[in-house]
Amino acid sequence: MASSAVLTATGIVKTFPGARALDGVDFELRRGEVHALLGENGAGKSTLIKCLTGAYRRDGGRVELDGVPIDPRDPLDAQKLGIGTVYQEVNLLPNLSVAENLFLGRQPRRFGLVAPGEMNRRARALLAGYDMDIDVSAPLASYSVAVQQVIAIARAVDLSGKVLILDEPTASLDAQEVRMLFRIVRDLQAKGLGIVFITHFFEQVYAISDRITVLRNGRLVGTRETAQLPRKDLVTMMLGHELHATEKAADTHVENAGPVRYAFHGLGKTGKIKPFDLEIRQGEVVGMAGLLGSGRTETAELLFGVETADSGTCEREGERLSLASPRAAIARGFGFCPEDRKVDGIIGDLSVRENIALALQARRGWMRPLSRKEQDALADRYIKALDIRTTDREKPIRLLSGGNQQKAILARWLATNPEFLILDEPTRGIDVGAHAEIIRLIESLCAQGMSLLVISSELDELVAYSHRVIVLRDREHVAELVGGDVTTENIVEAIAGQDRRRAS
């Protein structure tokens, strides 16, 4: 099979300060093949792609294109060699015409001047190969993302022609547009291009790909024939679980959970998450499982009012609530620790004290400032209660370790005395010791009667503290596991879409 390989990467290593993003990854792409590249956040997919396209220089390993070793300096270099890339965010210029986008830098010229007629004629001819008949002199921005995507593919194939990398091209397309894109991908496949396809949608992986390569934590998990890989095994490869390993230790709290505190009915937003129903009881931990892009964060953002829902209602103990904005949600006793704490959570240059006082101050409004004494007392209390390790409360929070930053953000919300706290990946990127502390904290909060919604990719953790687990797939709530059903195996099965067990 080696002769049919168009692109071979062997032992790719890429190190960033403090992290090894890729650790000896092998990848082989054949001519006329659609090869899905899968992995959770931080698995190293995009780092691998960037090493192949020259956006990053690899630190070790070997890349061969048609048997010739290559080392692209930048994406342009890779393009000249024959590797074209199309991103989810269309990397074309919306203000230029379609034809200008297709021929930027290589416009046909006559007497030293660009010949627009000739350029438009060639652009039409090029797009005709994709069954697309559009006005090529109109600005790119006047077309839908799907059409822009096709134009980007047409440009990439025209410029490179050996390997096409599609980085989440379908993320913002609807079903019909995806079908159109897939038809084009199959055409290109038939022409002998090697196509790397990155997506979070399982249906699409099985619909279009010939082989699947899975990465996890910067390492290669394996490459399989799609037809011979059951979904369950794929999920296991991605999440890194040996099945049957853990059963739920105890389902003690289930009966203890109090009355329904919050009830959400038919909450949804087009293009983000399908309408779902959700009830949260007092003193209950609801886990939320699903792969990256399955709609977990979208659900949390709808609940907290970061995104406004198109449909649905929210009730608190029978009383209607409006969740139009995070401010409204905070006023109703909601709290939200977002997934990416570096971007959405901490304010790095402010002190631990200021970060902790932030949400409470925001709820009180600027008219009633917290006095310095109150802030000091607040900060000291939580630094002690949550065991936040910092030399003093005035230290800029960015100097703290990830686990302590996470605890400080938790403290920020706890200071507002929330009734309902949403934690998005609370244990990501923090060390094992801090992991256990955060989990203990979740359990003790719940014992005090707080309701929690915890999103996590760590299934063992979810199983350990959740009373119920909601499973999401392809932007839809697909299953709810209760009590004794909450096991990693059941979660994996629900994510994979086999044996939809619905207990309610």
Add this chain to the structure above:
Amino acid sequence: MNAKTLPLYATLVIFVVAFALCAFQYPSMLSTRVIGNLLTDNAFLGIAAVGMTFVILSGGIDLSIGSVIAFTGVFLAVVLERTSIHPLFAFVLALAIATAFGAVMGAIIHFLEMPPFIVTLAGMFLARGMAFVLSIDSIPIRHPFYATLKSLYWVMPGGGRLTLIGGAMLVVFALGILIAQRTRFGTNVYALGGGAHTAALMGVPVGRTTIGIYALSGFVAGLSGIAYSLYTSAGYSLATVGVELDAIAAVVIGGTLLTGGAGFVGGTLIGVLIQGLIQTYITFDGTLSSWWTKILIGGLLFAFILLQKGILSLSRGGRALSVKGA
């Protein structure tokens, strides 16, 4: 008509309507004399505004041009007063200095990744300072060649005069339109305005283009300085203060998006003419304070920024927003 050309048409309509209103009130305004004067009086501003259009199309700004015009004027006056070189040679020298000045600013903006606002602000002070170093007085230019150049004009039907500098402005605009619409450099300027990062990924030589844009702006500012020295027959280091802002106003009223990427060089000509028209009207009226020019320009600018904002939000609304991954 689409979102791309709408501001241009809006400008054109405003100009035609305004001119019709003026002509209705003062029929004598509808003569080629007025038009000839309109072109001559605004020649230096128009020439400089061509360069500013390229800069703004690329998403940048050039605050130095008023100072460069003044410097060029003083430089010409001093050189012609103290040496015996021919004015044509002095023109070449002045253009070379102005172009190099712009190119250096472009290089700093690109290589040091500095905001154009700051770099050209420094350039503004530097050029003004250099003009003061040459002379703090207004120096008249009495070279006979200047008289010859000023006597060159084409009498239009109706007795209006298209002077050399008025004609030069029209030629510069024609060349500017050609460069913007029909060269790869021109497309690259639009590409930079559409998104410098994306443009770089698509193979636009960002450094070369950026330096080229500011060099071009410097060159036409030098040309504008020559036009201004012909217009006033003098060089004065305090002249043309704030012309860069008039030029920016002309570009924006001409329908170019201040954030870059959309607009037309031809629109800028109309923007300049609208400013000139308001001034001419005030001259005809005789009782209005000349500050009304500024007030009207301010109102127009504001209206155009609102128009652009409206168009932008309309065109954005049509495109699907990017979906944030979970």
